[in-house]
Amino acid sequence: MPYYSEELIEEVRSRSDIVAVVGARVKLVRKGANYFGCCPFHNENTPSFSVSPSKQMYYCFGCGAGGNVLTFLMNYENIGFQEALSELAGRAGIALPEREMNEAERQEESLRKRMLAMNNEAARYFYHLLRSENGRAGQNYFQGRGLKPETMQRFGLGFAANYYDGLYRYLKKQGFSDTELKGSGLVRFSEAKGARDYFYNRVMFPIMDRSSRVIGFGGRIMGAGEPKYLNSPETMIFDKGRNLYGIHLAKNSRRPYFLLCEGYMDVIALHQAGFDCAVATLGTALTAGHAQYFRRLGRPVIICYDSDGAGIKAAMRAIPLLREVGINCRVLNMRPYKDPDEFIVHEGAEAFEKRIDEAINAFLFQSDVWKSEYRLEDPAERTAFDRKLAEELAGFSEPMERENYLTAVCSRHGIPAEHLKGLMNAVGNRRYQSPETAAPDLEEMAEASLSRAGKGQAGLLTAAQVLLCWAALSRAPAGRIRELLKEDDMPSDIYRRIYRQILEEKEEKGQVQPAALVSRYAEDEESSKLVAAVFSRTLREDMEKEEKSRILSENLQRLRKEALRNALKSGGDAARTAELVKEMARIGSLAIRESDI
Numbered sequence: 001m002p003y004y005s006e007e008l009i010e011e012v013r014s015r016s017d018i019v020a021v022v023g024a025r026v027k028l029v030r031k032g033a034n035y036f037g038c039c040p041f042h043n044e045n046t047p048s049f050s051v052s053p054s055k056q057m058y059y060c061f062g063c064g065a066g067g068n069v070l071t072f073l074m075n076y077e078n079i080g081f082q083e084a085l086s087e088l089a090g091r092a093g094i095a096l097p098e099r100e101m102n103e104a105e106r107q108e109e110s111l112r113k114r115m116l117a118m119n120n121e122a123a124r125y126f127y128h129l130l131r132s133e134n135g136r137a138g139q140n141y142f143q144g145r146g147l148k149p150e151t152m153q154r155f156g157l158g159f160a161a162n163y164y165d166g167l168y169r170y171l172k173k174q175g176f177s178d179t180e181l182k183g184s185g186l187v188r189f190s191e192a193k194g195a196r197d198y199f200y201n202r203v204m205f206p207i208m209d210r211s212s213r214v215i216g217f218g219g220r221i222m223g224a225g226e227p228k229y230l231n232s233p234e235t236m237i238f239d240k241g242r243n244l245y246g247i248h249l250a251k252n253s254r255r256p257y258f259l260l261c262e263g264y265m266d267v268i269a270l271h272q273a274g275f276d277c278a279v280a281t282l283g284t285a286l287t288a289g290h291a292q293y294f295r296r297l298g299r300p301v302i303i304c305y306d307s308d309g310a311g312i313k314a315a316m317r318a319i320p321l322l323r324e325v326g327i328n329c330r331v332l333n334m335r336p337y338k339d340p341d342e343f344i345v346h347e348g349a350e351a352f353e354k355r356i357d358e359a360i361n362a363f364l365f366q367s368d369v370w371k372s373e374y375r376l377e378d379p380a381e382r383t384a385f386d387r388k389l390a391e392e393l394a395g396f397s398e399p400m401e402r403e404n405y406l407t408a409v410c411s412r413h414g415i416p417a418e419h420l421k422g423l424m425n426a427v428g429n430r431r432y433q434s435p436e437t438a439a440p441d442l443e444e445m446a447e448a449s450l451s452r453a454g455k456g457q458a459g460l461l462t463a464a465q466v467l468l469c470w471a472a473l474s475r476a477p478a479g480r481i482r483e484l485l486k487e488d489d490m491p492s493d494i495y496r497r498i499y500r501q502i503l504e505e506k507e508e509k510g511q512v513q514p515a516a517l518v519s520r521y522a523e524d525e526e527s528s529k530l531v532a533a534v535f536s537r538t539l540r541e542d543m544e545k546e547e548k549s550r551i552l553s554e555n556l557q558r559l560r561k562e563a564l565r566n567a568l569k570s571g572g573d574a575a576r577t578a579e580l581v582k583e584m585a586r587i588g589s590l591a592i593r594e595s596d597i
């Protein structure tokens with residue numbers, strides 16, 4: 001972040017209206033002084049995501065996501081601080097000065113470029129080898145799998161022959177040094193054997209990022225042998241958890257969804273059959289990072305995993321991750337065939353198209369799988385199955401959604417709706433209100449979280465946030481605030497740091513700009529979220545000052561008591577202990593007066 005001055009960052013931020021920037025991506029509705037919408041960072045149908053035009057901040061009461069216009073763009077578009085800043089500057093017509101990279105960055109940048117160039121050269125090497133006399137085995141393999149030459153070309157398929165250092169020597173000839181090769185994942189170095197190619201005797205699948213740059217490889221062994229598929233290790237340009245095979249083509253597909261498959265050959269076979277929206281993870285299970293990636297791509301996902309036990313298991317793991325980020329997800333039934341390739345060979349593309357139409361909702365798919373795990377003719381197991389469904393249904397926090405799934409699941413498995421509803425409410429009572437009651441009002445939610453101040457650690461943190469918010473927005477001078485609220489009252493380092501920062505801002509500028517404070521923490525998600533949480537704790541305008549003073553004083557007493565208790569627990573000499581005990585006795589008189597608000 002420090003490449004640009006704080007003033008410049010602040011100018012860009014203050015000239016970018018958060019309502020406009022968020023509103024272009026999330027549907028917002030005005031309610032009182034604020035705007036509300038469904039949170040783009042977690043799955044929900046009733047809005048708990050708020051945007052405050054006066055504070056220029058956003059905050060989600062559901063998942064705690066929050067920050068200013070910069071962090072919103074960073075998190076929503078998954079870009080870095082610099083990129084977010086330059087996008088906003090562009091919108092606002094502010095010219096950012098060319099920034100000088102420091103030495104470490106320059107080196108990293110140039111190494112990154114070399115890595116990309118090296119992977120690109122390696123892809124050329126494999127590509128030409130496949131089409132040479134020595135690539136016969138690879139050609140035979142791909143032809144045997146029914147790939148046309150143009151498909152092989154579109155995916156840049158290649159071959160690594162049975163030489164142990166063919167690629168190494170080729171890359172050396174292209175001018176790459178051993179140091180560069182060491183971090184590339186293409187060559188292994190060992191004392192005993194020297195440099196050896198990472199891939200040999202394999203057909204090669206270059207893996208490309210969204211911009212069609214080669215970032216790594218997958219290789220399938222010729223004949224028997226282990227491992228069957230080998231992938232490049234992670235390098236500075238190859239992050240398996242954040243890339244998808246085939247995405248450089250699928251992102252341009254006109255189909256309004258993605259087909260998510262297990263393997264490279266599935267993707268290629270589907271593309272060849274006209275399903276150019278197929279992608280696969282890179283030899284790993286789907287991760288939360290992939291789910292986020294899909295969310296940003298903004299299209300629903302149809303899972304086309306193998307129909308065997310492993311495929312079903314993988315689908316069962318992927319579904320909750322996709323649901324978590326609000327991706328609409330269905331599951332395609334490939335039976336009686338094992339994978340998309342086999343299906344299309346036997347039934348053709350049209351039949352596959354039909355299976356896409358028939359793909360079932362992911363929750364119904366899950367319910368089928370759970371059902372298969374119980375012997376339903378046994379009454380005890382039948383009950384256990386019903387309970388399982390009730391528990392899973394109770395996990396949907398949206399009443400409407402929960403209701404719809406309940407209806408669908410009941411009709412699918414022939415369960416009386418009233419029965420399952422009863423079970424679900426019993427299970428869900430602890431977690432949620434019954435579906436009949438309306439979603440709580442947002443301002444009330446904020447309000448409730450304030451005065452409730454809860455028990456235990458969570459309540460303590462809320463109390464600290466309430467007081468930080470007061471410290472930042474109060475009209476009282478920094479000196480007076482310092483007198484009332486001690487740094488030691490704060491429950492942890494990060495709270496202490498933010499408190500210090502608030503006082504500094506107040507002293508320097510006379511007042512605290514909530515959104516400006518976030519910029520300082522833009523690259524530290526935990527802190528920027530906390531700052532956003534703090535500023536969601538404002539006491540309502542129309543609340544009596546007397547009431548405000550009471551709430552603030554209570555919270556202050558609560559924090560002080562906990563801090564003193566901790567100090568006592570950590571021991572010390574007799575004099576210190578006596579002092580703490582004395583202070584403890586005075587807690588009741590601690591007060592934030594109406595004039596301090």
Ligand SMILES: [Zn+2]
Nearest residue numbers: 039042060063
């Ligand atoms: Zn949220």
